[in-house]
Amino acid sequence: MSEGRILGYTEKELMDMDPMVLRAIIRERTHHTIEVLIYRIMAGKMAIPPDFGDAVERLLDIWRRRGLPTDAPDIRWALNYLGMARMVRSGGTLELEAKPPEPFTxxxxxxxxxxxxxxxxxxxxxxxxxxxxxxxxxxxxxxxxxxxxxxxxxxxxxxxxxxxxxxxxxxxxxxxxxxxxxxxxxxxxxxxxxxxxxxxxxxxxxxxxxxxxxxxxxxxxxxxxxxxxxxxxxxxxxxxxxxxxxxxxxxxxxxxWPAEAPIKSARMRLEEVVVERRGEA
Ligand SMILES: Cc1cc2nc3c(=O)[nH]c(=O)nc-3n(C[C@H](O)[C@H](O)[C@H](O)COP(=O)(O)O)c2cc1C
Known part of the structure; x- marks a missing residue:
């Protein structure tokens, strides 16, 4: 696993950091270094980065070593993504339950x-x-x-x-x-x-x-x-x-509870607010 700073912070700084801020860094790193990459990787559009998941693994390790609780929904979410990153890295396949959004009826x-x-x-x-x-x-x-x-x-x-x-x-x-x-x-x-x-x-x-x-x-x-x-x-x-x-x-x-029924304020026509490239004069 790679060493060094995470988002410019040393391990000591992360160990001493206010838990609320550390937790936000865990969410941000999970988002940027796993979540936004993993679906592209799974779609075969991107190679697995050599350090895939490492930063989140280190952050969660620090979180645990500090004795901070791992049952909060956002920490569980990060742990879940870390598990997915490890699985992808080890060549395994992920069975995802989530489906792409479908049009409403x-x-x-x-x-x-x-x-x-x-x-x-x-x-x-x-x-x-x-x-x-x-x-x-x-x-x-x-x-x-x-x-x-x-x-x-x-x-x-x-x-x-x-x-x-x-x-x-x-x-x-x-x-x-x-x-x-x-x-x-x-x-x-x-x-x-x-x-x-x-x-x-x-x-x-x-x-x-x-x-x-x-x-x-x-x-x-x-x-x-x-x-x-x-x-x-x-x-x-x-x-x-x-x-x-x-x-x-x-x-x-x-x-x-409303005590008035105002007329909904009107907007301009849609065509007036959608800007398109002007043609040649
Ligand atoms: C950024 C923002 C600031 C607003 N500030 C006020 C405000 O200070 N006082 C107020 O009565 N309404 C405020 N509004 C509500 C707007 O007046 C209202 O959304 C707008 O007139 C459109 O009407 P609608 O919400 O009924 O569609 C604000 C709305 C936004 C998005």
Whole structure:
């Protein structure tokens, strides 16, 4: 197995690293050095790299030597990919249960279109409690959203108390709902060099989570809106929750039982927004 640094980190640094950051490095390395390669390898489009799986093997070895638990879903996912990489490297074949996506049936498409075309921003809510179970489902939709390099830096804060909503700058009056802050552990992005290499992905991650959550809220009959806040809110949230400088609240959504039925805002014609190469003048 190859020695040396992983993503620029020495073994000692990885042994001393905060487990949450090390875990993100395990996810990122599994993603980049096994997941995105293995299906191409299996399709015969790519040779097996000589060090295939080595970095993840070393990281997981460090994880275990540190006595950190291996039963979390993301660590199990990494272990599974490591097993697959070893199998491919030893010349074995993999029996995969997963199948490529198939088109939805017409009936299923109706549901999808109802979700995507029916969602609209709701800015007034009924005085009716939102059960925890529904909030959980909304949060899980945010957790499962796409994220750059699978790093998992998104964190959520649920605020139910109207007094706590006042910590957060919102440009509309809020009532009768639940506020969800979409936050980020910037230590993870910094450790992986996102802040220098792909700073835009940090914002995209938060956006993808917010959008997924609003779609789930809509499917559950809840109505919600995306709201923007800035540095003053980020500071207040850090202070209130006793969180470090590296914890950043990026944006928030507010969801509840709709007390209004706004007309869905119209967009331009599709032909007007699809840009094509102009012909010769
Ligand atoms: C990045 C972003 C920021 C937004 N910020 C606000 C906001 O601060 N206040 C607000 O009332 N709505 C906000 N919205 C909701 C938009 O106004 C809304 O999505 C847009 O008008 C389209 O309407 P629809 O969501 O009903 O399709 C925001 C949406 C996005 C994507």
């Amino acid at each position: 017409e009936d299923e498409m109706k549901v999808v279109e109802r979700l995507l075309y029916g969602r609209r921003s709701i800015r007034q809510w009924l005085p009716k409690p939102v059960p925890d179970e529904l909030v959980r489902r909304v949060l899980y939709a945010g957790l499962i959203a796409p994220q750059g390099c699978n790093v998992g830096a998104t964190r959520f804060i649920v605020l139910r108390d109207p007094e706590e909503w006042r910590l957060v700058q919102s440009d509309i009056p809020l009532e009768n709902g639940v506020m969800i802050l979409i936050c980020q552990d910037m230590r993870i992005y910094q450790a992986l060099g996102f802040d220098k290499r792909v700073p835009q992905n940090i914002y995209f991650d938060a956006a993808a989570a917010a959008d997924h959550m609003l779609l789930m809220a809509h499917a559950l009959g809840l109505g919600g809106v995306w709201l923007t806040h800035g540095e003053e809110t980020q500071r207040r949230i850090r202070e209130y929750f006793g969180l470090p400088e590296t914890f950043v609240s990026r944006c928030h959504i507010f969801i509840g």
